[in-house]
Every structure is written in C-alpha cells, then in structure tokens.
Amino acid sequence: MLILIAEDDELILKTIEHKLLKEGHEVILTRNGKEAIETLKENDVDLAITDIMMPFASGIEILSAIQSMGKQIPVIMLSSMGQEEVVLNAFDLGASDFIVKPFSPSELMLRIKRYIPK
Numbered sequence: 001m002l003i004l005i006a007e008d009d010e011l012i013l014k015t016i017e018h019k020l021l022k023e024g025h026e027v028i029l030t031r032n033g034k035e036a037i038e039t040l041k042e043n044d045v046d047l048a049i050t051d052i053m054m055p056f057a058s059g060i061e062i063l064s065a066i067q068s069m070g071k072q073i074p075v076i077m078l079s080s081m082g083q084e085e086v087v088l089n090a091f092d093l094g095a096s097d098f099i100v101k102p103f104s105p106s107e108l109m110l111r112i113k114r115y116i117p118k
C-alpha cells in the first residue's frame with residue numbers, strides 16, 4: 001500500500017514512517033497541508049494519515065481536497081485535541097478513523113490493517 005503521511009511534528013512523522021516501512025508499506029511524507037494536497041493531486045495513494053492542525057492547510061482541508069478530487073481513499077485523522085466536537089466534525093466530513101495523540105504506533109497499524117484489501 002502507498003500511504004501518505006501529513007504531519008508537521010517530525011518525531012511523530014518519522015515514527016509512523018518507520019513503523020509503516022517495517023510493515024512493508026510505501027510511504028510519502030509531507031510536513032504541511034499544502035504539500036499534502038499537492039502530493040495527493042500527483043499520486044494515487046491507498047490511504048492518508050493526517051494531523052488536523054497543520055501549517056498552510058488543516059487536516060480538514062486535506063480531507064475536503066481528497067473528496068473534491070473524487071478520490072475514494074480512507075483517511076485517518078490524528079489530533080492532540082480529543083474534544084468530541086472536533087472528532088464528530090472529522091467524521092461528518094468523511095474521515096474513516098480518528099486517533100488522539102499520543103498514540104501507540106502498534107494501535108495505528110491495527111487501524112490501518114482494516115483498510116488493506118484482502
């Protein structure tokens with residue numbers, strides 16, 4: 001699977017990258033929302049993982065861009081803000097899953113496996 005990671009926290013970005021590569025996935029790293037949207041336009045990714053609070057474009061804007069491009073890919077949202085309103089808004093806009101930071105990379109992998117074609 002080709003997985004886009006959109007995360008501005010370098011430690012989290014590298015931790016997710018390491019875990020996904022170890023599991024045999026290909027990854028594209030982006031460090032801000034604008035870069036993530038441009039990357040999505042140029043690549044056919046199988047899954048996107050994005051932080052909600054990102055420079056230049058939020059995770060919500062990334063999710064909207066995916067929908068406006070007509071891409072049918074799962075999107076896992078990450079946020080240190082676990083408020084119910086933020087979570088519900090993400091799901092209303094089409095997010096597939098939501099994980100509150102900090103999280104275990106193993107938990108993230110379990111959630112990703114739900115979207116891997118059998």
